[in-house]
Amino acid sequence: GAVVSQHPSRVICKSGTSVKIECRSLDFQATTMFWYRQFPKQSLMLMATSNEGSKATYEQGVEKDKFLINHASLTLSTLTVTSAHPEDSSFYICSAWDFNTGGQFFGPGTRLTVL
Amino acid sequence: AQSVSQHNHHVILSEAASLELGCNYSYGGTVNLFWYVQYPGQHLQLLLKYFSGDPLVKGIKGFEAEFIKSKFSFNLRKPSVQWSDTAEYFCAVNEDSSASKIIFGSGTRLSIRP
Numbered sequence: 001g002a003v004v005s006q007h008p009s010r011v012i013c014k015s016g017t018s019v020k021i022e023c024r025s026l027d028f029q030a031t032t033m034f035w036y037r038q039f040p041k042q043s044l045m046l047m048a049t050s051n052e053g054s055k056a057t058y059e060q061g062v063e064k065d066k067f068l069i070n071h072a073s074l075t076l077s078t079l080t081v082t083s084a085h086p087e088d089s090s091f092y093i094c095s096a097w098d099f100n101t102g103g104q105f106f107g108p109g110t111r112l113t114v115l
Numbered sequence: 116a117q118s119v120s121q122h123n124h125h126v127i128l129s130e131a132a133s134l135e136l137g138c139n140y141s142y143g144g145t146v147n148l149f150w151y152v153q154y155p156g157q158h159l160q161l162l163l164k165y166f167s168g169d170p171l172v173k174g175i176k177g178f179e180a181e182f183i184k185s186k187f188s189f190n191l192r193k194p195s196v197q198w199s200d201t202a203e204y205f206c207a208v209n210e211d212s213s214a215s216k217i218i219f220g221s222g223t224r225l226s227i228r229p
Contacts, residue, residue, distance in 0.1 A: 034216055043205060044159075044219045093159070095217070102166075104209075104217060106151075108158040 002028050002098045006107035013084055014115055021079045021110045023094030029074035030096035034104070035067075038091040050077040084114040117142040119208050119220035127226045128196055136191040136223050138180075138206030148189040149207040149217065150180055159205070165189065176200070198229045 003026040013019050023033055031052045036044040048069050049057040056069035068080040077096075081088055093109040118141045128134060140146065150162040163174025170182040180191045189206060206220040 036219075041224075043222045046216055046218065049216055103161075103164075106159040 002026075002096075002101065002103065002105040004094065004096045004105045004107040006092075006094060006110050008110060009108065010111045010113075012113045012115065015085055016083055018080055018082045019084055019112060021081070021092055021094075021112070023077045023079070023096065023107055025075045025096040025098070025105075028096075028098045028100065030077075031074060031099065032097040033071060033077040034095045034097075035069060035077070035079050036093045036095070038093060038109070040091075044093060047079075081112065084112070086114045088112065089114045117146070117208055117210070117218045119206050119218055121204075121206050121220035121223050123223045124221070125224045125226065127228065129228045130198055131195050134191070134193040134196045134200075134225070136204055136206075136225070138189045138191065138220060139187050140189065140206075140208045141187065142208065142210070144210060146208045146210060148180075148182060149209075150174065150178070150189070150191050151205045151207060151219075153203045153205065153222075155202065162191070162204075196225075196227050198227045201225060201227045 005024045007022045033050040035047045038044045046059050047062045050069045050071040052071045058064045071077040091109050095104045095106045120139045122137050148165040151159045152162050153159050162178050163172050165172045165182045173179045178193050182189050203222050203224050205222045207217045209215045209217045
């Protein structure tokens, strides 16, 4: 089955630094990937839609300059949290759309802790 | 805009009890519907999905869901729960088009007493 990986699985950083999270589709090509964040005991909130070779589409209220998304290849999308602050601490989850099966597959998530 | 409502925030059942988790969505067009499960400390897994056809959908681990278009509902059911079903359950919807974003409900935490 389709597999999506995320790296790193956990990251702890100091306030003010930037953190890059990778999302890879391992056995299929994904022209579209999605980035979600999940606060403890809450649901997944869509942050942005990442399209290969074009600019990401951000949901209302999500700062595009803070959450930089790059989808440079058909198997990799990256989310960079710039100048991270403690309120950015969350669980970040990506999903990738598999055109062949018509399904979306989720990565295992990345837990970001900003001190 | 699409939205998904899960009215049960936390459900507590004993083993062998029957389960029904409610899910209603708001969208005027054709949608695909999903139920995902997140076990403690693990990532999301797809339980079942409805794209078209038979409105009664069977998924993994004995779960099923019924799409009732007139009620905009997609309730999840299981006739007899097990302790291992303790998890967070998310109903989700996306537009019936390729690569459209999935919108999640707020989730229902299911606790099963052994």
